[in-house]
Each structure stands twice: as C-alpha cells, then as structure tokens.
Amino acid sequence: MTDLLPGLTGGAHATTQVRIGTTTWTYDELLGAAAAAGPGLAPYRRVAVHATPSATTVLAVVAAVLAGAEVVPVPPDAGRSELAHLLADSGAEAWVGPVPADRASGLPTVRLDPDARAPYEPLGVPADATAMVVYTSGTTGLPKGVVLSRRAVAAGLDALAGAWGWDSRDTLAHGLPLFHVHGLVLGVLGALRLGCGLRHVGKPTPAAYADAVRHGATVLFGVPTVWSRIAASPDDADALRPARLLVSGSAPLPAPLHDRLRELTGHGVVERYGMSETLVTLATRADAEPRAGWVGVPVAGVETRLRDEDGRPVPHDGDAVGQLEVRGPSLLDGYLGRPDADADAWTADGWFRTGDVAVVDPDGWHRIVGRASVDLIKSGGYRIGAGEVETVLLGHPAVVEVAVVGVPDPDLGQRVVAHVVLRDGYAAGDALAAELVAHVGTELNAHKRPREVRFVAGLPRTALGKVQKAALSAG
Template sequence: MELLPGQGNDDATLTICGNRITRFQLYAAAAAVAEQVAGADAAAVHATADLSTVIAIIGCLQADVPAVPIPPDSGPRERDHLLRDSGADCWFGDRPDDLPSALPSVIIDRSRQSTPPAEPDPDSTALIMYTSGTTGAPKGALISRRALAAELDALAAAWQWSPEDVLVQGLPLFHVHGLVLGLLGPLRVGGSLIHTGRPRPELYAAAAEAGGTMFFGVPTVWSRIAADPASARALSSARLLVSGSAGLPSTVFRDVRELAGQGPIERYGMTETLITLAARVDEERRPGWVGRPIDGVRARIVDDHEAPVPADGETIGDLQIRGATLFDGYLGRPEATAESFTADGWFRTGDVAAVDAEDHHRIVGRAEQDLIKSGGYRVGAGEIEAVLLDYPGIEEVAVVGVPDDDLGQRIVAYVVGDQVDEQHVINWVAGQLSVHKRPREIRRTASLPRNAMGKIQKSQLH
C-alpha cells in the first residue's frame, strides 16, 4: 500500500506561495532528502509555507523517518520541548538563534534528485504531531502511514475528490487540516494544490480564477470571505467548499451561500483521530452539522454513565471514536494513552455532541469548556452561541460557565458588538431556546482571544 502513489493526473502540480513544482519533481527532490535522513529517529521540520517544507515532509515519509512539524511561531520553551520529547536528531528549515548547535541541519537542494526508495511498512509512524497542550505540555501523537491512507481515501469518497481537482488552501502546515488534508490529500488523490501562503480572501479569489475547484478554510477564513463580496462571488466556480477546525457560525454559512452559490460543508476531527466525521458533497448542507462517520470509522455519544444518548439531534453527551484513522498513542506516555481510551477500546475525544436518527452529528464543544452544568441541566455552549450570533449587532460570541453557589455554573456570554442591550439579549435567547439555557450575564469585550487556527481560547476568559 503506497501512501503517496506516483500515479495521478500527469499535469498535477503543487504551487506554494507562487512557487510551482510537478509531482515528479517533488518526489525526485524528496528522494534525495530521504537519502540524507535515512536511519534518523525523527526529523524536525520548521513548517513554514514554502516548497522546502513540502520537500522535507515528503522526504521523511519516503525515508520512513517520522516527521515532526514545528510551528514557525513557537517560542524557545515550546520548541525545546518538541525537540526533546520527539527525539528529533536533525532539523529542516531556517535555524532559530536558540536552536541547539548539536542538532544538525539538513540542506535541501532542489537540483539534487534521486529515485524514491521502497515503500515503508504501512504500520510505521509517519508523523509525530503535537496536541495543543491545554492540560499540560503538548503530547506527541503517533500517526501511522496506514491511518493517513485510510483517512484520505475515506474523505476522497465522501467528497468525490478526484485527480482533476485543484485544492486551494492557505492553512498552517503543522496541523491536520493544512498538512494531512491540505498537502498529503492532493498527493494521494493525484490532484493539484495551490497553497496561498495566507488564507486571504483576494488570494482565494485569484486561485479560483486560476482553476481552483476545492477550497479549505477555518471559520475565520470563511467569515472574512463573507465580508468580501467580490472574493466570495469569485468562488462560485468552485465544486466544493469545506470548513473545519471549529464550528462554522450559521450566519457565515448563509452569507457565503448567498454570495458563492453554496455554503461550506463541515467536518470534525482532532490530532489523535484525524478527520472522523464529514458531511458528504451530495447531501443537504446543514450549518452546524459535521455529517456522518467516514468509511472505516465508528462514533458513539454517551452520557455520564457511559450509556448511549437518544439519537434525537438534541440530547448531548460525550463523543467517542474508534476506527482506522486513530493514532497509535502518545509518544512515551503509556498512562496518558491508556486514560484516553475506554475499557472497551473507544477513544475519548473530550468533545460534546448530539446525533440524529440519520447518524448526522452536531458538535457542541469541548467537555471541559463547552458543557455547562447549570441548575441541574446539561447545556451546550455552542447552541447558545449559534443563537446569539443571529442577534443584530453581535459580531462574535463565546459562552462559558462560571462557578455559581446556587446554580453550580452560571451561563455567561462574552460578546463583541455595538449597541447590545444586556437584558434584551438575555430575554431574546430565552425566547429562542429553553429558558434555562439563557445567559445570566452578558459581558461586552473588544475582542475574543484566539489561537493560530482561529479557535477561541475560552480559558482566557475566566
């Protein structure tokens, strides 16, 4: 089983920030890199958006050396942890001043080419990808070649992804979205890629005019596109728009659909599982819903007693996953690995979700941040946020639960927007949802804290 088959569209190319390379040239240049790193324990890749990063990643895959994507904006402490924890013994890319002198750099010379080596064992580790570290230092998730192949084949089936497609994206090459789906996806399918460097609306519009057929973005990207009507209309020629990494507000979905002729479909995943739930290209698009399990994956939603919740689309519970796309554990942390699985082998995602009778899923959010237990009720923050975003004048929102002596947790909404009347907003939510789901307090703020992928950092709001 080849992870990155050589066959595909003979005209397929990769264009990264305007620099173009053919599939054949990429594999040949990567093969020369593979010869240099063969036998390494792991290789750290300074994952900037350029062709050198792409060649380094593919070279590591060819050499059967786990690649460790390093965020370009990581600070010295974080970078030191990733290097030490992964055991990386070589470095690709520009060297930060504080990088250990004993860690050798591998120089990429595109003019140097070779023949790709034999395909490695499909069960070998392809990537060591680090989690966000919300409960401590980031943990390295071991991603196998087999899991990557299963993931990309299932998404190709769900999205009818073919060698004729030209994927457009401008996402970081150190996350699942930008690296696995956005780079390895086109290579496995046999199609082309245009990486815009940054996911700016005008760059996506230019890529559409250059023949882009599929577009990937996080909600922040789609929000900015919706606010740029000319760029959004340019995407009317696209075959498929995909949103992920966080929930897409229904208002953004509606605005993009009105301007581009279609709304983005959504999907769900995480570092440890890759993408596991996805809306299908040929099904009705429902904002806020991330579709059904992809081929080779199963999902279940359980309550506090591990019993399945009703498939009514409303009752929320803990989302658990098992199947072909799962990681092989956390590097050097057997106890953390064991704790992340149930006794019967299901991975605990830590996310809260609901499922309907047709097996379509709706993600509410993280259990520790988005499941609010107030007055004896289990309330999903995402449901309240979706309603608040429909309120005139509210531009952004984050709903959290804060400790309360009477209720256990009090529902508080942080909102960005002008001329927002607190009591009117509270009463309006109570009229849209059950009364117990209304915010008890509205706090106005100039902006919401976000990470590099555009996800709101609710822990910073308490």
C-alpha cells in the same frame, strides 16, 4: 506495505502541478527532488521539519515520507521552551530542510536541493510504521506527541476522498499553516495521495483564494477566520462560484457566516470535525445539503457514540448532549512516551475519548457543542452545550462576540450566563437582554436559555486568541 502517496509516485499524474507560493513543480519534478534527498535521510529514523508555509516544507515532508522517516512538524513560531520540549520529547535526530541557526539546537541538518533529481525507488515501508508525530496544542500541560501510522493517515485521507468525491480531477487550494493536520496532512498529503493538483496560496487572503479558483482550483480549504474575510469581500467571494467544494474546519463556522457565504458564492460550505489524534472522523458529504452548525456524519470506517459522565449511553435525538467517543482506522497509535495519557484517553472497550461534547440527530448528523472541560453546563438536571447556545446568539444581528459559561448557582447547580459583545449601533439594556434570551428560546429548548446576559466590551483571551472561560465562570 503501503505506498502513502500513490498519486505522486505512481506515474499517472507526472505533469500535475504543485504550486507553493511562487514555486511550481510538476509531480515528476517534486518526486525527483524528494528522491534526491533520500540518501541524506537514510541514517535517521525521526526528523524535524521547520514547518513554514513554504515549498521547502513540502519538499522536506515528502522526502521524509518517501524515505520512511518519521516526521515531526515544528511550528515556526514555537517559543524557546516549546521548541526545546518538542525536540527533546520527540527524540528528533536531525532537521530536514532549512532552519534558523538560533533554532537548530545542535541537531544535524539534511540539506535539500529543489533542483536536484533522482529516480524514485520504493522502499516498501510497512503500513504500521509511524508516518508522523504531531504535537497537541498543550492546553492541559506540555504538548503531547500524537503518533500517527502510515495506515492511519491513508485510511483518513481515503475516507475523506469518498465523502467529498475528491480525486485526481480536482485541484486543491488553501492558505493554511503546514505544521498541523488540517494544512499538512489533509492539505498536502491528501492531494499527493489522490493525484490532484495543489496550490498553497501563501497568506490566505480573499484575493488569493479568488485567484486560485481563476487558475482552476476546485476544492478550497479554510478556517472560519478565512471564510469571514472572504464574506467581507463580495467580489472575491463571487469569484469562488466555479469551485466545486468549499470546506471549513478547525473551529465551528457561525450560522450567519454560513448563510452569507451561500449567498455570495452559491455554495453551502461543508464542515468537518477531527483532531490530531483521530484525523477527520466526521464530515458533511459533498452529495448532502450542508446544515449550518452541523459537521456531518462519520466517514467510512468510523463509529461514534455519546456517553454521559457515568459512561451511560446518551440518545441520538438531536438534542441530548453527551461526550463524544470514536473508533476507527484513522486513530492514533498512542501518545509518544505517555502511557498515562493513553490510559486516560481510551475506554476499557476500545473507544477514544475526544474530550468534546456533541449532539447527534436520528439521521447520524453531529453538532459539536464544545469541550467537556469548559463547555458542558449542568443546570437544573439538564446537560447543556455552551457552543450551541453561542451559535444561536451569534445569529442575532446585535451580537458580534459571545461566550457562554456555567456559573455556580445554589438552586440549579449551574446557571447559563452569556457574556455578549454588541455590534456597533446596539445599546445594552434589559430589553435587549430579554430579546436575546427569547431568541435562544425560539431556536433551542427552553432550558437552554441564558438565565443572565452580561454585556461586556470584550472577552478575556489568551495570547493565541482563545477565550478564557475559566475567568468568566468564576464571576
């Protein structure tokens, strides 16, 4: 048996506050409102939540977790076909909390009353019971349901707490979406498991983050876009100095932005790495000096290794690139109804293939250099991660955006080509291209230098803003 949210249910933090937008509860009030929803949830095994960044979403998820129901967070902007797939594939039996009528899809709704109160009675839900089914982004087909047990969620959160010294004395603030692991599992369940204050700021503006710190927030979660906007607002960035820990995740934080934030806030932003399937497996510890471009070391209980395409070990020398594999207690139980995907994801000896390529140094620090499918470049017998070349190029003052790809080459197999968007005031030309190539050669091994620099007005992107590298590689 496991109590997934002991900080909330244990009674020791009854007056600790949870503020979501303009709604504020004490722990006791949130617990009472969630317990009052329990009888309505009792008939259902798996329930969907229309996961807007709102108090109703937090109440719905907490109520379902306490009732032992499996939660399926549904992105509020999911398109019609994606919504239909998520509901059908998950087998969700009801919605919990409000959902627009045109998205209800005929499912019953468990209504919530934020003002209702009932005593909480533990149900003794087994630790290996499913806590959530979180859907992947679907970049390689229809989204897959990632089955996360209560034990896995607990293990992942406790490991992060140890890495960051995160406990009930903290107040966590963020403005992240509540339909994925970062914002919902870490950013809501993490606080309630540890018994710390929680403040969801709504729209993640620099002013909102600054205001959260003025009201006592000590730990801030953000993504690079949020931190970039904060860096562009020096007064708001300066207001973050009293915080204890600034955390960035979900995408790499460019080195120039890392340095700028340290200058403005007095903090080195700590990065971490994870995915829906593994939760967070790597993190920069709070007692370590953050390193720009590096996501830290394995959290407690997690092991990692690097392998080449033939399954052979790749050295942890800080330079060699390999495919990252992990194992540990926070990993998924499997993909819902997808034994084929499970077979592809796991090695014969029990390691999970992340699909990412990475570098590990002799001290165990990891740098993620891209996806194996598009960011592993094989050139002249070398294996090069596009992400590390991109990070170095973004450190040059002339570069505002960049995408590095491998282009077919009759001699090298693939040659490294950088597509560069210049900052205003810089002129494209052979001299600048040579300067950029030399810049990479100064920071990385010579074989990682671009063989060609192409100056472009913009990068091709999907509707969600992801660079379409396949279109660039074909050129």
